[in-house]
Amino acid sequence: MFYIHSSSCIWAQQFLFDDVATNLQEPVEKKMYAVEPSYSNIPPAILRRMGKAVRLTVGAAIPLVENNEKPNGIIIGTTNAGKDDCVKFLNQILEYNEGMLTPMNFVQSTPNAPAAQIGLLTKNYGYNITHSQLGLSFEYAILDADMMLEENPTHNYILGAVDELSEYNFIFQEKLGTYKNENTTLAQLYNSNTKGCIAGEGAAIFYVNKNKIGATAKLVGIDTLHTEDENILQEKFILFLNTNKINSNDIDLFLSGENGDNRLDKFYNIITDNISNNSTTARYKHLSGDFPTATSIALWLASNIVHTQVLPSILINKDCKKSVYKNILIYNNYNGLQHSFMLVSVVG
Amino acid sequence: MGKIVVTGMGVISAIGNNVTENRHALIEGKSGISTLEMFPSKFVGSLPVGEIKISDNTFIKNLQVKEQGISRTTLLALHAFNEAVADSNLSGKQISSFDTAFITASTVGGMCHTDMMYNDAKIDTAGSPFISSYEYAATSLYLQKRFSLQGHVNTINTACSSSANAIMYGAKLIKSGRANRVIVGGVDSLAKFTINGFNALHILSAKPCTPFDEERTGLNLGEAAAFIVLEKEEDATHKKNYATLSGYSNANDSYHASTLSNEANGPYFAMKAALEAANLLPSQINYVNAHGTSTENNDLIESIAMLKLFENAPLFSSTKANTGHTLGAAAAVEAVYCILNLYHQELYGALRFYNPIATTKLAPIQAYTKIPLSHVMSNSFGFGGNCSSLIFSKI
Structure with a gap:
């Protein structure tokens, strides 16, 4: 696979890995909005015209582009980028009875806008692509980066994901039964034993290449599948461990994508049943909320944990007092159908 | 491989x-x-x-x-x-x-x-x-x-x-x-x-x-x-092979959310890189199924890109005059048409073409023609400057 050299994340929390987590944001009415920076690196006139997903992505990506050699391309996964503008344009169509409409919402409604805007603002003529496979959008972006780097081992890529939480996509997901009926707190989320999760948003961006020198983390393997069958999940998980030549005892940390939805417990149990009791387990969606590309937050956390060897206590579920975090397993389940595994390791 | x-x-x-x-x-x-x-x-x-x-x-x-x-x-x-x-x-x-x-x-x-x-x-x-x-x-x-x-x-x-x-x-x-x-x-x-x-x-x-x-x-x-x-x-030795997919590329125009740059950077880079991937010279392309949306901007800029890349512009046309612009399906539809071009060694005449663009003077192929074709290119350019080219070749 490849190495992560630097990363940047805009999400619902602000904490550093050399610090104890303080000022944690709690969910409000089942929503966790990103804490947005001042975006001092984006010209104000341009910033005003950006939709939220574009703002989050560009805000996270620009420092990485500025501090590294010019990337050969930009690879983004997203499901919700532009949804807010999309519904705003829809409202224009119906409320003005298909009259003379302003095109800004329409232009900004395209989910390829975040990748395109990074390309535009950083004058990048290279590979530029957007994957939109719901809960596997980021995973297919990763796989794309992996294939590009296999073909071009000297290249560097900006790889990342974004999803925005807008009034409208919350309404759609609420009607689909994605969220909890009741309000919850950060501390209570995993103990609720009810259906549904809380909504979140964020962007995590990575500068990746095949060069070990100076890297902060290594992405060793990734796999995905679509299934509602726990047995197929189990088979595929064991295959994933075998393919990546990792013994389940060597997983120091399992970073779980649990989101407090009790309908998904059976899938997460498959993973915990198939790894060692000696693995520390951690969770993060109480801090981020859930959204289709939340695994980008997981990869950002995991790459920082192997780099700093600090596991923030707010993430810990079961602490096995590991002296070192060498291998981290990430498993995520979206909607009971879309599964992904990632293995992140220290730079050997 | x-x-x-x-x-x-x-x-x-x-x-x-x-x-x-x-x-x-x-x-x-x-x-x-x-x-x-x-x-x-x-x-x-x-x-x-x-x-x-x-x-x-x-x-x-x-x-x-x-x-x-x-x-x-x-x-x-x-x-x-x-x-x-x-x-x-x-x-x-x-x-x-x-x-x-x-x-x-x-x-x-x-x-x-x-x-x-x-x-x-x-x-x-x-x-x-x-x-x-x-x-x-x-x-x-x-x-x-x-x-x-x-x-x-x-x-x-x-x-x-x-x-x-x-x-x-x-x-x-x-x-x-x-x-x-x-x-x-x-x-x-x-x-x-x-x-x-x-x-x-x-x-x-x-x-x-x-x-x-x-x-x-x-x-x-x-x-x-x-x-x-x-x-x-x-x-696939035991079954029908229509064509080979011999080259492809993706480049960004990096200019504007909904229009192509006057320099035609994205379209030019996409076509050029697809040729390099296919290990072909520009002169080996026999036909281009252009993006050709019929907008003021696209057709002019795509013409400029073709003139920049090809010493003599190859035969070309846009089948969007037949189908309309089918957005996310367009490149796949046009891939099918390019494969048919190669498989049947034929080109289809462009519809509703009257006079070439004054500055670029390029005219699409206007009549159905049986013709030897080895390599054909298909262009697709999208909002956000997302430009891609595919090259299909005769078996």
Whole structure:
């Protein structure tokens, strides 16, 4: 696979890995909005015209582009980028009875806008692509980066994901039964034993290449599948461990994508049943909320944990007092159908 | 590794419900542009579009779709998917196998049901059966379930170049050993959403479009679905090989959200890199299926890019005059047409071309021609500067 050299994340929390987590944001009415920076690196006139997903992505990506050699391309996964503008344009169509409409919402409604805007603002003529496979959008972006780097081992890529939480996509997901009926707190989320999760948003961006020198983390393997069958999940998980030549005892940390939805417990149990009791387990969606590309937050956390060897206590579920975090397993389940595994390791 | 070959094709567009009908319409120079009629809109009876005159209910019946809330986009995709896998003789077991990938593309998804979506976005309404169909991934998830697909299933959205990138992604999965066969392409339905979007941008033509004509007045939207099956040459010795996918590339114009740069950087870089990937010289390209939307901006800039890359511009045309601009399906539809060009060694005459653009003076091929063709290129350029080119070659 490849190495992560630097990363940047805009999400619902602000904490550093050399610090104890303080000022944690709690969910409000089942929503966790990103804490947005001042975006001092984006010209104000341009910033005003950006939709939220574009703002989050560009805000996270620009420092990485500025501090590294010019990337050969930009690879983004997203499901919700532009949804807010999309519904705003829809409202224009119906409320003005298909009259003379302003095109800004329409232009900004395209989910390829975040990748395109990074390309535009950083004058990048290279590979530029957007994957939109719901809960596997980021995973297919990763796989794309992996294939590009296999073909071009000297290249560097900006790889990342974004999803925005807008009034409208919350309404759609609420009607689909994605969220909890009741309000919850950060501390209570995993103990609720009810259906549904809380909504979140964020962007995590990575500068990746095949060069070990100076890297902060290594992405060793990734796999995905679509299934509602726990047995197929189990088979595929064991295959994933075998393919990546990792013994389940060597997983120091399992970073779980649990989101407090009790309908998904059976899938997460498959993973915990198939790894060692000696693995520390951690969770993060109480801090981020859930959204289709939340695994980008997981990869950002995991790459920082192997780099700093600090596991923030707010993430810990079961602490096995590991002296070192060498291998981290990430498993995520979206909607009971879309599964992904990632293995992140220290730079050997 | 060896070559990647095309072993199956499926397409439905305004000029035909399958590959054979599309080819005959192209040979006969049939235009699929008519006025909008299949869904309620202010533009019904006046706006020229490339519409498929088959109702959702007819598709639901013919395709034996039992589930509620399946969008027209998904129905079109299923129709073309069925033709492609049958044409390639893939068994049910092969279709669902872990080494078969399905990569699609869409820019509209279930938003073709624009009024329904408007209601579903209101806080005080109950969700309609279409509520989960609006996602771009909804089509792939329906086909995943219907065919029990176990391999990679992905959806790409790079606006109007989406399905070129879906084809590329599938080819890369084969090349890197992550799949042995891929079903790749894209789909988009006509929608009140896109009609009003392009209208707000003032790039819809009030009459049937005239790609590369000096007096062109904008594009016609269309709807279509197209998929091709790609396999390794060594796995496909026992079956029909239509063409090889010999080169592809993706570049960004890095200029503006909805217009191409005067320098034609994105289109030029995309075409040039596809040639390099195919290890071909510009002079070896016999024909270009241009993006050719018939907008003021696209056709001029694409002409500039061709003149910059090719010493003598090759034969070219835009089949969007036949089908309309089918957005996320366009590159897949045009890939099918390029493959037909190679397989039958023929080119189709451009429709409604009268006078070349004054500054570039390029004229598309205007009559049906039997001609030896070795390599053909297909261009697709999208909003956000997302430019892609594919090259197909004769077996």
